[in-house]
Amino acid sequence: MEIEVLGTGSSGNCYKVKIGKATLLLECGLPYRVIQKKLNFKASEIDACLITHEHMDHAKAVKDLMKAGIDCYMTKGTAEALGVSGHRLNTFYKSPDRRWQYNFKLLRDLLILPFEAVHDVAEPVSYFIKTKDDKESLVFVTDTAYMKYKIPxxxxxMIECNYVKSVLDEKAVQGKINTSLRNRIVKNHMSLETLVEALKSADLSKTKKIYVLHLSDGNSNEEMIKRQIQEVTGIEVVIC
Structure with a gap:
C-alpha cells in the first residue's frame, strides 16, 4: 500500500492511496488545478475519489473530478448537499433497516464499507477499505467528534486528531478562542484524548502504520500527539 498526503487540515484535505489494484483519492478538498499539479498531471491514473462529507475542505474539486471522468463515491446525503449528479456519481444509501447499501459495481478488487461519523453535516461517514482477498486493508476516519464503532x-x-483538549481549554480560559467556536470544535472533531481511548479498545494486532490527520494549527501539539499515540499502540506514527 502506498499513501501520499496531497493536503491535510482546514486548508484542504486530499490523500492519494494505492491499495490492491486501485489508485484512489480520499477527499478532494483542494482546487482541481492544485490536485492536478500534485499528481504530476496524471489524474487519469486515479480510479475513484471517496468523499466523507460536503464541507469544501474535503470536497472542493468534486465537480471538476467528475468532469475529468473520475468516479466519485459518497453517501446520498452528501451528494444532495453538494448538488452533484451524473454517471460519475456513486452513492451509498441506507435501507429501511439502517444498513448501508449501494447500487453500483464495486471498485476493481476493493470492498468499501462506509460507517457513520459525527459531524455537523448531512450524512458524514468514514471508510473501511480492503481488497477482496483480505491482503490489504485501510481505515480512513476524519472530521468526527468520536468513534461510534470500534476501529476495525x-x-x-488514517485517523483525525484535530486538537488537544488541554490546549483548547487553556485558550478558551485565556480568551484566545470564543466559547461558541470552542464548543463547535469539540462537537465536530476528534481530540487526542478521545483518539487514545478509541485506540485502546481497537484491535491493532495487524496495524503497521498510523497516519494522523487534520491537526489544528493552533489547538494541537504535534510532539505530544505523536508521543502519546506511539506509547499507547507501539506502532509507527506519521503526523500528516
Whole structure:
C-alpha cells in the first residue's frame, strides 16, 4: 500500500492511496488545478475519489473530478448537499433497516464499507477499505467528534486528531478562542484524548502504520500527539 498526503487540515484535505489494484483519492478538498499539479498531471491514473462529507475542505474539486471522468463515491446525503449528479456519481444509501447499501459495481478488487461519523453535516461517514482477498486493508476516519464503532482491524489506519483538549481549554480560559467556536470544535472533531481511548479498545494486532490527520494549527501539539499515540499502540506514527 502506498499513501501520499496531497493536503491535510482546514486548508484542504486530499490523500492519494494505492491499495490492491486501485489508485484512489480520499477527499478532494483542494482546487482541481492544485490536485492536478500534485499528481504530476496524471489524474487519469486515479480510479475513484471517496468523499466523507460536503464541507469544501474535503470536497472542493468534486465537480471538476467528475468532469475529468473520475468516479466519485459518497453517501446520498452528501451528494444532495453538494448538488452533484451524473454517471460519475456513486452513492451509498441506507435501507429501511439502517444498513448501508449501494447500487453500483464495486471498485476493481476493493470492498468499501462506509460507517457513520459525527459531524455537523448531512450524512458524514468514514471508510473501511480492503481488497477482496483480505491482503490489504485501510481505515480512513476524519472530521468526527468520536468513534461510534470500534476501529476495525486494518493494516493501515488514517485517523483525525484535530486538537488537544488541554490546549483548547487553556485558550478558551485565556480568551484566545470564543466559547461558541470552542464548543463547535469539540462537537465536530476528534481530540487526542478521545483518539487514545478509541485506540485502546481497537484491535491493532495487524496495524503497521498510523497516519494522523487534520491537526489544528493552533489547538494541537504535534510532539505530544505523536508521543502519546506511539506509547499507547507501539506502532509507527506519521503526523500528516
Amino acid at each position: 482491524a486494518c493494516d493501515v489506519l
